[in-house]
Amino acid sequence: MDVELEKYRRGYEKAAQYYNLFTNNEDLPFYLSYAKNCGSPILDLAAGTGRVSLHLARNGFDVVSLENSSTMLAEFRRLLGQEEQETAKRIQVVKGDMRSFDLGRKFPLVIIPTSFGHALTTEEQILLLDCVRHHLLEDGTFVVDLFPAGNQPEYGSFEEPAVGIGNDRTVTRSGIMRSHLLKQILSLKITFTISKTSTGEVLEKIHQESAVALVYNREFELLLRHSRMMIVEEFGDFNKSPYSEGSARRIAVTKMI
Numbered sequence: 001m002d003v004e005l006e007k008y009r010r011g012y013e014k015a016a017q018y019y020n021l022f023t024n025n026e027d028l029p030f031y032l033s034y035a036k037n038c039g040s041p042i043l044d045l046a047a048g049t050g051r052v053s054l055h056l057a058r059n060g061f062d063v064v065s066l067e068n069s070s071t072m073l074a075e076f077r078r079l080l081g082q083e084e085q086e087t088a089k090r091i092q093v094v095k096g097d098m099r100s101f102d103l104g105r106k107f108p109l110v111i112i113p114t115s116f117g118h119a120l121t122t123e124e125q126i127l128l129l130d131c132v133r134h135h136l137l138e139d140g141t142f143v144v145d146l147f148p149a150g151n152q153p154e155y156g157s158f159e160e161p162a163v164g165i166g167n168d169r170t171v172t173r174s175g176i177m178r179s180h181l182l183k184q185i186l187s188l189k190i191t192f193t194i195s196k197t198s199t200g201e202v203l204e205k206i207h208q209e210s211a212v213a214l215v216y217n218r219e220f221e222l223l224l225r226h227s228r229m230m231i232v233e234e235f236g237d238f239n240k241s242p243y244s245e246g247s248a249r250r251i252a253v254t255k256m257i
């Protein structure tokens, strides 16, 4: 076990209730189109607060959502409680680790929105791909969206616009990211600042540290080859533009060989 990496594992524990406020949902139509192509049930790995699972279930698909953070799961279940019963009953939430799980069933579609990099080492990525294989139907599809390592900044910082959360309070999210090229890790230090909207007084600051693996393109192709998977389609964004070397994303639609 790499002790250095362990500190990054709980990067979603402290601010799950604010997670959805800062997400970009541009990927939802893309995942829905693959749900329409492949059908139910869909396995959503590292499902978080259920952002993608809920969208698929609202559109009539059955989803099994696997996630290992207790607080993300608690937020997911709270949101599920606010859904129409018809939608809620299409989702089965499972607490589990995407690097080691066995649900005892197979799926026509497995997705892992924005989360492949949370398998931080090559060993973990292989374990994850083995689990995916084990849960795919013979002609099943695994969609994985990556942030190609070669296109990530060595250092960056951001501050997002404040979002109102009721009771005269707003929350902002700011952070710094750093690429550790030898370790192939992008570390993220994120701060959520909760303030009084009327006066600007800071009420609370929540600090979180997480990381994702920096996966290079050829490395990803080797990982797939090792796990006897192949890319059947790939895109550079969620509008299905072709993937090119300049693309900020690499979205690979894969199948078992």
Ligand SMILES: C[S@@+](CC[C@H](N)C(=O)[O-])C[C@H]1O[C@@H](n2cnc3c(N)ncnc32)[C@H](O)[C@@H]1O
Residues within 6 Å of the ligand: 012, 023, 045, 046, 047, 048, 049, 050, 051, 052, 066, 067, 068, 069, 072, 096, 097, 098, 099, 112, 113, 114, 115, 118, 119
């Ligand atoms: C960036 S969030 C993405 C959540 C969701 N897929 C989405 O797109 O909104 C990453 C999620 O991966 C989860 N995660 C990280 N490592 C995991 C693991 N080994 N097994 C299951 N979930 C994991 C985190 O707890 C977090 O909820």
